[in-house]
Amino acid sequence: MSRSTSSSTPTALVVGGTSGTGLATARLLAGRGDTVHVTGRTAARVEALAASDPGLTAHAADAADADRMAGVGDAVGTIDRLVLASSGGDGAGPLADLDLAVLRGAFEAKLWGQLTSLRTLLPRLAPDASVTFVSAISARAALPGTAGLAAVNGAIEAMVRPLAVELAPRRVNAVSPGVVDTPWWSALPEDARRAYFEQVAAALPVRRVATAEDIAETVALAATNRNLTGTVLETDGGARLVGPLG
Template sequence: MNERTALVVGGTSGIGLATARQLRAAGAVVHVAGRSKERLEALAVSDPELIGHRADGGDREQVAAVLEAIGTLDWLVVALSGAEGAGPFAELDLGALRGAFEAKFWGQLTTVQAALPHLSENGSVTLVTAISARTGLPGTAGLAAVNGALEAMIRPLAVELAPRRINAVSPGLVDTPWWSGLPQDARESYFAQVAAQLPTRRIASAEDVAEVVVLAATNRNLTGTVLEADGGLRLTTIN
């Protein structure tokens, strides 16, 4: 990879961390930004080759400070997420949904805007969205709104910011800390139920999705594309 430089924002756990590890294994210099001091300290022990930065992706000044320290950036991956915004629409807490937009939609946009002055001419931006934007699962209207808003921007941004490339990766169900709010028994039972109905018959790992994120970030022939890494969830109805 000729010593390319990558920044993964939201990279201290889950898909973001798996992506950072895979980019580093491929030879890139990889910076990771996250809000949690504890996770960054753990990262320094588990993955000393990754360069950690404490920053909130929704805070432009903090992101800009990280980018000033990095200099020129080849690949930006934005894996910011949040646990709010799910639930039946009639009972949906709109305050929580606003929080979901703040954490993921506005956080990802803020990060990308701050990064543009540092992104190389042949650089790329890869957003991590979710397949809720493309399915009809009950209880996901709020999540669909957040992720759909991000995905709607991919094609116009790819044209506007060319020759820099802009893509998104849209995962389905992935076994990551996003599900940590569910008790382990309930989570395992739900995953087994869903896996039985997926064409792939399995729940994805963070590493599965990270492989697709790395492809989107590094392949110079991909732009303006949302890659669906959902195990076929969009093709079926989950009961």
């Protein structure tokens, strides 16, 4: 029998929860009393998380693998808060130079990962569950070199409103971060990354680059506030107010 969040300890599943925003969200929800499960793509990530965060239950599963995600659902049971934070590092670059095969991979990792996970786990969602996608500011920011990222994240955000109606009374929202200091930027050399962050911080109204913990606070709000649905919450430090950052 499905249970309500009002009568027992909520169970949260963070898909893509072994690093970055997903991990920060998992830690935050666990700290607030949820029973928290996370997924990671590799056994190595799951093993590392077991050592660093024994209070979280980790499962090795690619978000885009329906069979593996079904197994996660079987292990978790009823889900009160589903956070879809799976992502990937590809898809950026000028259109003329963009490898479309790489862009397809970016869609597979993020859009199809989040969509496949949700579709597979639908039978496990509690009647009053929340679903929170994690997209990105590129969905709406007119930044050269981000058309591929905009396509991926725009597709995710386009699902929010129709799903909020279709899945009601379950709640569906998305959180749209701007520049965040997470492992997503690890492909850049440290000095280049720090220089870019300094440039971004100087341009933003908040004068700082966000941390994963900043974004996790917004994800937790979307996941737990019972009056929010059909909404994309922008948490970009005011980037949308000042134009291109790079």
